[in-house]
Amino acid sequence: MWPNISSAPFVLTGFPGLEEAHQWISILFLAVYITVILGNGTLLVLIRDDHSLHEPMYYFLAMLAATDLGVTITTMPTVLGVLWLDHREIDHGVCFSQAYFIHSLSIVESGVLLAMAYDRFIAIRNPLRYTSIITNSRVVKIGVGALLRGCVSIVPPIVPLHWFPYCHSHILSHAFCLHQDVIKLACADITFNRIYPVVLVSFTVFLDSLIILLSYILILKTVMGIASGEERAKALNTCVSHICCVLVFYVTVIGLSLIHRFGKHVPRVAHIAMSYVHFLFPPLMNPIIYSIKTKQIQRGILHMFSLCKSKD
Numbered sequence: 001m002w003p004n005i006s007s008a009p010f011v012l013t014g015f016p017g018l019e020e021a022h023q024w025i026s027i028l029f030l031a032v033y034i035t036v037i038l039g040n041g042t043l044l045v046l047i048r049d050d051h052s053l054h055e056p057m058y059y060f061l062a063m064l065a066a067t068d069l070g071v072t073i074t075t076m077p078t079v080l081g082v083l084w085l086d087h088r089e090i091d092h093g094v095c096f097s098q099a100y101f102i103h104s105l106s107i108v109e110s111g112v113l114l115a116m117a118y119d120r121f122i123a124i125r126n127p128l129r130y131t132s133i134i135t136n137s138r139v140v141k142i143g144v145g146a147l148l149r150g151c152v153s154i155v156p157p158i159v160p161l162h163w164f165p166y167c168h169s170h171i172l173s174h175a176f177c178l179h180q181d182v183i184k185l186a187c188a189d190i191t192f193n194r195i196y197p198v199v200l201v202s203f204t205v206f207l208d209s210l211i212i213l214l215s216y217i218l219i220l221k222t223v224m225g226i227a228s229g230e231e232r233a234k235a236l237n238t239c240v241s242h243i244c245c246v247l248v249f250y251v252t253v254i255g256l257s258l259i260h261r262f263g264k265h266v267p268r269v270a271h272i273a274m275s276y277v278h279f280l281f282p283p284l285m286n287p288i289i290y291s292i293k294t295k296q297i298q299r300g301i302l303h304m305f306s307l308c309k310s311k312d
Helices: 019-049 054-084 091-127 127-133 138-154 155-161 178-182 191-224 229-262 268-293 295-311
Strands: none
Touching: 019 054, 019 268, 019 295, 054 138, 054 268, 091 127, 091 138, 091 155, 091 178, 091 191, 091 229, 127 138, 127 178, 138 155, 138 178, 138 191, 155 178, 191 229, 229 268, 268 295
């Protein structure tokens, strides 16, 4: 019989074996944190203030930037607390809330990437009807739908966490809370909490990726039918940024899944590092990708900085 220590706080973990380097590692994480906030925050401000960017494509980009900000702001405070201040304890309610936002925002991001693929699909397959199909009201509905899907679908496995007894070790394997980490510590029937996430991921992230792949196969088929090489290149160029963001997101998801599934002999530090890559690499890279590959974003950023300099 396990002792009843359900009320004891959970204990977060940094990088086992590298405790002496935690403060140095925290500097890297802080730099990433600041870069993510500045990069995605700049995109949001730019899209809000630059009227030339008031188009569906950029509205979806704003949704992606807001989601990336949400994931990072939800995750990084406890990570920096562990690495910098060695503040490892976290209350149950705070832990469950963090797990909820991390997982729900990941599904929201997958939905936004799917919406962006739909936008590019219509723009290239039905360019003459684009403005009548992708209206502002439809963009809002798609955005709300992606948000609701992520927020509602994560509720069923998170709610039971509040009444599970926790009588095993309270030590979590990351510096932030994940659902799969918490249920390992529960002394209860967790069958639903094991099966539901698998079904959920299959019907959201996995299905989204298949639809995105299918949409780009159809886009490529359409582009190859364009007679002019210059027009083909122009059409494909509008998709490059989104393709890069899709690859960054889904490659990290697949990588994390594979290392958890088949990496039993891989050092634990590698598992932990891959988790950080999954949660931090897409928010870090997405604004960089769009800033490099999208001329309208480049012009907007240059205009923003020129205005700042003229005010100084």
